[in-house]
Every structure is written in structure tokens, then in C-alpha cells.
Amino acid sequence: MPIGLVLMRWDIKVSTEILAKYPEELIISDETLMQIYAAHEYTGEPGMISLLVGPLNIASYYTGREKPLYIILLLNLDEDADAFEGGLSDISRVIFQNFEDNAYLDMIPFLFQRLSTYPNLNEEQSLAITYLDSVNRLIINRLREEGVITKSELKIWLKDKYREGFFDVDAILMELIKKDIIKETSVKGMPSELIFLINDLFMIRRPPIKLLKNPIERGLPERFVEEYDIAIRNFYQKYRPSDEDNIKILDEVIADPQIYEILKLLRISIVTKNVLEKLRKKGVDDIDGGLKKLWDNQMIHVFQDTKGNEYYALLSDFYTSLIYPKYMLNIIIHQYGVKSKSEAVLIEYLNVLDDNYRSTKLVSEIEEE
Incomplete structure (x- = not known):
């Protein structure tokens, strides 16, 4: 996994200037920043370069002279810088879209996490x-x-x-x-x-067929089986596919590494909160926040038994593929x-x-x- 992310710009008065970095304790010397700047100046072109500076393996993306920013990803020595080029290009546009009001600053941890997973994305995430x-x-x-x-x-x-x-x-x-x-x-x-x-890209919500076929075997108490079937039928009677809905799910669920881990589990099982807590070992820090996003996007249904135990079941899944x-x-x-x-x-x-x-x-x- 990459070590950290640095966002830098060149200022004639102060030389290199760090606008943001993650994690906060990340240390990168002024000399290294100058070497990165000089390497981009040598090529004179926007885009990515990779270089080794001492023990640092660096992938740096320059956005060009019109709006010059340097997005610097610090890697481990065994990581391939070229594998992150598409991801760096992707987050550069996210940063620009949120640059004017500094909204990008709060996004840096999320962007780093998204960038870190880029080489290992499956087709759906990609x-x-x-x-x-x-x-x-x-x-x-x-x-x-x-x-x-x-x-x-x-x-x-x-x-x-x-x-x-x-x-x-x-x-x-x-x-x-x-x-x-x-x-x-x-x-x-x-x-x-x-x-x-x-x-072309084909995207649509679809019912959780595997869960519906054997909901009890998948973890749902028998008393909730009929309610589960009705909830799914009611949802799809009202569902109307739209590009707006697709983009919202892609953005808030599929492209978010933590929420996607929750979705992957819910695609195969109907689970309690205790089971979901085990996802922390896979880097899912905010279980409640992830469940809320899935709920807000009408992707899960929650059942509660007489003892207060909650069961989380997929209400609608999402399908993406090339056609x-x-x-x-x-x-x-x-x-x-x-x-x-x-x-x-x-x-x-x-x-x-x-x-x-x-x-x-x-x-x-x-x-x-």
C-alpha cells in the first residue's frame, strides 16, 4: 500500500509549497520536492513521471502550466508507479472540481484510499x-x-x-x-x-436473486422471509432506472472502498451488526456510516427481532458491465x-x-x- 499523498504547487516567492498531505505526519524534504519539480520541468509536459529519490519511490502527476499542481504519491520500493497513473489522473480532476473553495482538503484522506486501491480494482470498481x-x-x-x-x-x-x-x-x-x-x-x-x-457501459439496479432463493440459508430468520420478499417487490414496482441514480450509487457505494466491502458481504449473506464489525479487519472503519449510505441509497432493508437483534439484508443490488x-x-x-x-x-x-x-x-x- 502507498505510504502517503502530497499536493504541491510552485510559488516563485517561496519555491515549493505543500497544500495538503496525508497522513499528516508524513515527512518529505524540500530537496525532494525540488527534485520532483525539476523532473517535471525537464519533460515540460503534463502527466506522470516516476523517480527514485533515496529510499523513496515516487509517482508524481503534473497538471500543466495552465493550472499547475503536483500530485505526489509516495510508494514502497516494490510498488509499480505506472500502475497508479490512471488513478492520479482521476483524482487530479476531482481536486480541480473542488479546488476553488478548498473543499478538496477534506477529501484528501478519501482520495488517498481510493488511489491506494486503484491497481487492485475489480472490473466493477474500475x-x-x-x-x-x-x-x-x-x-x-x-x-x-x-x-x-x-x-x-x-x-x-x-x-x-x-x-x-x-x-x-x-x-x-x-x-x-x-x-x-x-x-x-x-x-x-x-x-x-x-x-x-x-x-458501452450498462448499469442498473437488480434484485438480490441469490439471497431471495435461500434467504434462511443466507442468515435471515424464517419469520422475516415473507416481509423480505414484499419489501423487494415494493421497491422494484416503484424503481425507474436513471443516469442520476446510477451515478449516485457509483459515487457513494461502488467507488468507496469501505462501503464496497460492506456491499460485497451483503451480496452473499444477511448479517447482524456483530458480523459486520469483523469488516474492520479489512479496513472498514465506519460501519455505521457505511450502512447509512446504503440505507439512504435504498440498497438495504433492516429487520429487528423481539430481542432487538438487527439483520441487514440487501434490498437492491447494482450491476455494471461492458456491453x-x-x-x-x-x-x-x-x-x-x-x-x-x-x-x-x-x-x-x-x-x-x-x-x-x-x-x-x-x-x-x-x-x-
Whole structure:
């Protein structure tokens, strides 16, 4: 696990200036900060560098000259700095979005925890962090409408649409490529590379089917079985999927490492508070706070027996995955009809979608075997 996080800026009068650090007792010398500053100045480009300074393994993310900040992650010697690049890029935009009123200061411990888990995120958590990023959502939503756009046009459009702070388009696109959401390729005659949507994100609440099949075996007293079934039915009769609801769950549950640990347990068991307390060994410090967030998001139901024992059961689970964008075929047909995209671009897009479909199908068949 990383050692600590430092947020620094350069001030002509005072040289390097630490704006925030976590944990508070973290010590980093002025000389080391100057070395980090000098290394970024040498490259002259925004983005991440990694360097070893004595016993320190450092990953440092520079946000660029327009709004220069240095987000410095101190690592153990055996940790791979490159594995944290996407996470540093992600939290840089969170910091900028909360920079004007210093709201980011209270977020530093949470951001450090989120960043620490970044290399070990499962697909669900990784997709959550991807979709929570407002720049990523802009790109994905634009591609949902058009399917393909030139990289140069996308850069111009993003700078016009997103005015909340620094973002590195190339780094963002690289992360989306790594996650198999987009593909970048070239077509002869086009002024720049093309960005294609190859997988979309699908998100929705879903009933806790495994728990419903055998609630007693999963820990629910028999007297509450009917009540549990009714509670879930009542919830889904009123439930209407929305992007707003999805983003709220992603932000407050899936992307929060501590609350996600609670959710993982509740996906397989109906438990008492005593069982939940065991999650402290996994780093869940605020059990009550986590349960409150799940309650506020209508994800749990609480039963209480005559002795005052409380049983916590999942009311609604959440599902996130990549899906093949079949709907894009209709968009391609429409674009061909109205001549909004060149024939060469549309043919290339069909080839890209076909290749992606075949590879996805092959992986699925291998997994089934």
C-alpha cells in the first residue's frame, strides 16, 4: 500500500509549497520536492513521471502550466508507479472540481484510499471510477450519439465543453482504450486518428436473486422471509432506472472502498451488526456510516427481532458491465444514408465492431469451456 499523498504547487516567492498531505505526519524534504519539480520541468509536459529519490519511490502527476499542481504519491520500493497513473489522473480532476473553495482538503484522506486501491480494482470498481469522471462521460455520451469522431475534433470539442480544470486528453483516451471502451485507429485520407466506441457501459439496479432463493440459508430468520420478499417487490414496482441514480450509487457505494466491502458481504449473506464489525479487519472503519449510505441509497432493508437483534439484508443490488453496442449499427446505417460520415470511416467502423464482436465471443466461449 502507498505510504502517503502530497499536493504541491510552485510559488516563485517561496519555491515549493505543500497544500495538503496525508497522513499528516508524513515527512518529505524540500530537496525532494525540488527534485520532483525539476523532473517535471525537464519533460515540460503534463502527466506522470516516476523517480527514485533515496529510499523513496515516487509517482508524481503534473497538471500543466495552465493550472499547475503536483500530485505526489509516495510508494514502497516494490510498488509499480505506472500502475497508479490512471488513478492520479482521476483524482487530479476531482481536486480541480473542488479546488476553488478548498473543499478538496477534506477529501484528501478519501482520495488517498481510493488511489491506494486503484491497481487492485475489480472490473466493477474500475468501470465505476471511469464513468464517474465527467470528462469520460462527455466522451462516452458523444460516442453513443455518433459512434466515431476524429481525435482532433474531440480535443477541440472537449476544451469547449469542459471548463472545470486541467485534463490530459491523451491520457484519458489511453485509459478508455485499456478498458476496451474505445479504439483508436487511422483511416487513409482522414486528418487525424479516429476514436471508435467499441463497448458501452450498462448499469442498473437488480434484485438480490441469490439471497431471495435461500434467504434462511443466507442468515435471515424464517419469520422475516415473507416481509423480505414484499419489501423487494415494493421497491422494484416503484424503481425507474436513471443516469442520476446510477451515478449516485457509483459515487457513494461502488467507488468507496469501505462501503464496497460492506456491499460485497451483503451480496452473499444477511448479517447482524456483530458480523459486520469483523469488516474492520479489512479496513472498514465506519460501519455505521457505511450502512447509512446504503440505507439512504435504498440498497438495504433492516429487520429487528423481539430481542432487538438487527439483520441487514440487501434490498437492491447494482450491476455494471461492458456491453457490445448493437444499437450502433442503426446509427451507422443512418449516417450512411445522410452522408454525415465518409464511407471509408463507416466501413472501418464496421470492421472494428466486427473484430471486437468476434474477439468478445471467442473469450466468452473459452470461459464457458
